[in-house]
Each structure stands twice: as structure tokens, then as C-alpha cells.
Amino acid sequence: MLGINQLDSLEPEECPMEEDSPKTNNITVAVEGNIGSGKTTLLNYFRKNPLVEVLEEPVDKWQNVGGKNLLELFYTDCQRWSYLFESCAVLSLMKIHKKPHVTPVKMIERSVYSGYYCFEHNLCKSGMMAKVEHSVHNEWFDWITKRQQPHLDLIIYLRTSPDTCMERIQARCRSEEKTLPMDFLVALHERHEEWLIQGKFPIPAPVMVVDGNRCLEEMMKFYNNNDEYLLGMKQWPQLHSVQEAVC
Numbered sequence: 001m002l003g004i005n006q007l008d009s010l011e012p013e014e015c016p017m018e019e020d021s022p023k024t025n026n027i028t029v030a031v032e033g034n035i036g037s038g039k040t041t042l043l044n045y046f047r048k049n050p051l052v053e054v055l056e057e058p059v060d061k062w063q064n065v066g067g068k069n070l071l072e073l074f075y076t077d078c079q080r081w082s083y084l085f086e087s088c089a090v091l092s093l094m095k096i097h098k099k100p101h102v103t104p105v106k107m108i109e110r111s112v113y114s115g116y117y118c119f120e121h122n123l124c125k126s127g128m129m130a131k132v133e134h135s136v137h138n139e140w141f142d143w144i145t146k147r148q149q150p151h152l153d154l155i156i157y158l159r160t161s162p163d164t165c166m167e168r169i170q171a172r173c174r175s176e177e178k179t180l181p182m183d184f185l186v187a188l189h190e191r192h193e194e195w196l197i198q199g200k201f202p203i204p205a206p207v208m209v210v211d212g213n214r215c216l217e218e219m220m221k222f223y224n225n226n227d228e229y230l231l232g233m234k235q236w237p238q239l240h241s242v243q244e245a246v247c
Helices: 004-009 039-047 070-076 078-098 112-125 131-148 162-172 182-197 216-225
Strands: 027-033 052-055 105-109 154-159 207-211
Touching: 027 039, 027 112, 027 182, 039 052, 039 105, 039 154, 039 216, 070 078, 078 105, 078 112, 078 131, 112 131, 112 182, 154 182, 162 182, 182 207
Parallel strands: 027 105, 027 154, 052 105, 154 207
Antiparallel strands: none
């Protein structure tokens, strides 16, 4: 088993591939991870690639729902606004899932699955969402995913420690995130681990686990050396669905 800090020693050409040539069909890749895990950095790297359409979380829409900043309301009073915000998030993320491809690869920031298995479940577990709200949300999520069938070909999990996430959040100074407590990041990290590492919830696609704790220069080097794997065009040798972190 490889640890997440051994990634740099694994160059793709040193390992036998299951596929000899890149895929040509449309590919959808979801970039998952905690708040401040490095998702924006990864998305910005691939934004310049003509084969990739990057679709970020619609934060601007969440900041203006009927003239109100729903994201700020949620961060300020989770218990009051959690159900409304998560309902809005699932709807907007589903629209991104269903957006037709305009390039071979569609790379999306988070998915409808992490919205439910990580964020919504965390709110319920922490008491910030009432059990009756969770029950209603559960039925709605099951109904909409069964009928819309949001497809993913690959999940990139940026596995980043809560401490590193907090440092990055404080450095970028987004107004809505000023009140984010450390225990919220720790809990979200645990939910991501339960889903993508331990397999507590269904995983809709193979998972590529990437150590997100490293500096920007090291991350850029890895993205540059492994772009076809990160875009799902070639299969990473240790790609898995429910196993230990491998890269």
C-alpha cells in the first residue's frame, strides 16, 4: 500500500497502464474535498486546457437568492438556514451535472453526492439540521438522483488536513467564511473520509486520492505530470473505489 506522501515517486510511465491510449468519449470529473482543500487551485490549472470545461460551485447564485446572501445566512446561523441552503445547493449542483458537454472533459467543483453525503449528513449529525428535515431531504435526494442519474467518470479527492484548510481559508479572507469554526472543518473532513476512503456511503465513480497538504509548487508539478490521469483520459494504476489512499 502506498501512502499519500509517496505520490512523487510514482511517475505514470513506470507503471503498467490498463489503457494504452486516452479516452475519447465525454468525461465528467468531480473535484471533491473540504473547504480550503485546494479545489480552486486545481480547477484554475485545468481551466486553460482547451479540452476541459471547468464548472465551479455557483457561489454567486448562493450569494443572491431573492436578493439575500443565502451562503452568508447559512454560515451565520446553520441551524436556521441549513435545510434551505442544502436544498438550493442540490438543485444548483444537479443543473451542473446535467449541463451538456461542450468539451471532451467536464470538470466540476464538488458534486450532488458530496453535497448530500458530506455536507447534509454532517449538518444532521451535528444537530444543525432537524431529523425531520433530514428525512425529507433524504427522500428528495433519492428521488432526484434516481430520475436524473447524475453521472461521474472520476472523483478526485483532495485529501487535506483541517489545519491546512483553515490556514488557507484565513489567507483568502472570504467574508462568508470568517465565522467558520475549526470543529466544522474537522467534522467535514471526517465525512469525506467516511464517504471516499471508508465507503460508508455509495461511491458513484472510481476515486483518485491526492495529498492536498503540499505547497503550490509541488501541486502544480503533480498536475502537470499527471494531467491525463486527473482528466480521466487514462486510468491511474492504483485507481480505486473503496480502498486506502494511494497517491
